[in-house]
Amino acid sequence: MTRLPRTGTTLVELLVALPVALLVATAATLLLLRIARTVHAQSARLASSRELRQVSVMLAGELAPLRGEDLLVVSDTLLAFQSPLGVLLLCDRSAPHAVVVAVPDQSADAWLAGVRPGDRVRGWQTTTTPVDTPVATERAVTAPPSVVGGTGCGTDRSTTSRRWRVPLDSGAVPFSPSGPLTVHRDVRYRHYRSGSAWWWGRQSRDGAVWDAIQPVAGPLQAAALGGVRIRLLDATGAPVGPLPAPASNRRGRIAMAQVTFSHRRRASRTPQPVIDTVTAVMPLRATAYRQRP
Structure with a gap:
């Protein structure tokens, strides 16, 4: 009788x-879990840095x-400042508490319809003495601008852009005839607390009040822990120190703002938050500066 060869595995082999x-x-x-955690942490870090850089670009x-x-x-x-909205050409200042203006170069003037009470119109005032230096002056807008009839603007009356009537606060209109005007709005960014988290938000002035704050970045580190750090720099990149006052003394001294954001995010392997930091240097008025070593 022929014995067939044994196939398969024994119980001992299976137990081993x-x-x-x-x-x-x-x-x-x-290993797969560790790779997944590493990828997730890297993605979270990139997303955090990308958000802070986008906020830096918007602020810049x-x-x-x-x-x-x-x-x-x-x-x-x-961080509060006067944000420029646009440039106007003064057409007529004879109306009481108002000016008639146009947007120069026949450019789009849709933004002018969005001017609201509390915005500031800034221009120049000259006296009858030719040697006197023009003095910067401004008035507050008291009502939304409206389109008016008539044509011609400027010294040669050649500008054909739409004419707008802009109501201003009380007092004689001090702007020089046929001069350029700029419109500004108060804007502020705040590092504020909402619940248990800190955020960076934007507001603009609407008349005597501020708009509701709109969060643009967060959650950030607490204020005491340096969630936002702002430094003013001169044209060489050296710190200027606290904001000098008055405004007339700041001309030419402040060339850049250095802003550092510290973002808080939760990590999967530790109960403590991870802090991602982004620093941006933002030139003012396209000021050229020399990088310090």
Whole structure:
């Protein structure tokens, strides 16, 4: 009788192989979990940095047209300034408490319809003495602008853009005839607390009140822990120190603002939050500066 060869595995071999296979599977699972955690942490870090950089770009766009004297308040919890809205050409100042203006170069004037009470119209005032230096002056807008009839604007009456009537606060209109005007609005960014988290938010003035604050970044570190740090720099990149006052003394001294954001995010392996930091240097009025070593 012929004996057939034995096939398959014995019970002993199975008892040895199963623990080995379990150890290999456990090691592979732990490796995959570690890779997944690393990828998740890297993605969270990139998302945090991307958010802070986007906020920095947005803030830099608002600060770029400013001069040092446009800054009103600068601290680690509040950044307030007069944001320029546009440029106007003075057509007529004979109306009581109002001016008739047009947007120069026939450019789009849709923004002018959005001017609201509390915005400031800034221009120049000259006296009858030719040698006198023009003096900067401004008036507050008291009502939304409206389109008026008539054509011609400027010294040669050649501008054909739409004419707008802008109501101003009481007092004689001090602006020089046929001069350029600029419109500004008070804007502020605040490092504020909402619930248990700190945020960076934006507000603009509407008449005598401020709009509801709109969060633009967060959650950040608490104010006492440096969630936002703001420094003023001169044209060489050296710190200027606290905001100099009055505004006339700030001309030419403040060239840049250095803003540092510290973002709080939860980590999967530790109960303590992870802090991501982004620092941006924002030139004012496209000021060229020399980088210090």
